[in-house]
Amino acid sequence: MEIKAAQVNELRKMTGVGMMDCKNALVEAEGDFDKAVDILRKKGQKVAAKRADRTADQGRVIAKVNANNTKGYILVLSCETDFVGKNAEFVAASEQFINLAVKADAKTRDEVLALDVDGRTIADHIQDLMGKTGEKIELPAYNVIEAPYVTAYNHMGNRLATIAGFNMTGVDETAHEVALQIASMNPMALSADSISDEVKARELAVYIEKTKAEEIEKYVENAIRKAGINPAHVDSEDHIESNTAKGWITPEQAQQAREIKAAATAEATTNLEKQAKKIEMISQGRLNKFFKENTLLAQDYYGEGKMSVEEFMKKTNKDLTCTGFFRFQLG
16 A cells, blocks of 8 residues: 555654654555554564654643542643743642642543633633643643552652552551652553553564564574674665675675575574474563563562562551552653
8 A cells, every 4th residue: 555755754753763664664554553563663663652743741740649648639731842831820820720639639631621710611721821822731631549548759840740559558658669669660550460461462462573583683694694794784785785885795795695684584484483482482571571670569679679669568568559650751
């Protein structure tokens, strides 16, 4: 199918990957952006976690708890520039909005936008701010946590904040440390158990394809090296042509490298069928490592790397655990 330049550019902005790689991924995915992102990941591309339409990435993030620390609230008010984000009126509005949300015990973002401020809604006041500043201003995120004990952490500058719930009271200091962990280490979930089987299967598939690609690459590199050719000089057709022009490899070596790469790739691909169990074990190990590094309870505690966050909490009370958290960061 025909892939238009605008589609390629949009995927490039979404992922941060080069234009040709984005085009090839879109062609392979038949124009499906989600599939294209997965294709890029499977090929080992580092995909940026951003979207092209996410322009209002400045502003303030504020987290607060209620009077008895049983509920936590976190709100993002965003704008386009740091200049507006530090404007006194913008700062006052963000404080007013979170205070009203706590007072009203607003459960959702829509409830917050509908709250009354001097006879008009918060949504109306946001429109007023847009008119005054000439910038896109929005309330893109809002969440609430309820638990026996909830703590909130606001990082200096109010560009990052977290709220976290715990299953018991009297754990103020430990809870604060866990909130700092969430802020600094940015876990994706509470634990591997809290991630859906669908997401796990999708991540495992990515690691399997990446491992296969690496096995093929190693096989091909070894075959080229045995022929006395530097693999780095022939790792792509562009490099083969440029290095031949520079005299780093001869035309004969260039052709030999092309033939070796084709034959070795075919052999390695065939060999993969016999290595299915090995590849799945390696991929599962990578997935487990990913969960250890990116789920809160399994992460190494930032204060003492020899224990997990879960083990750190058990030092305070053997039954203590975090029940949930939210973390927002601008920029």
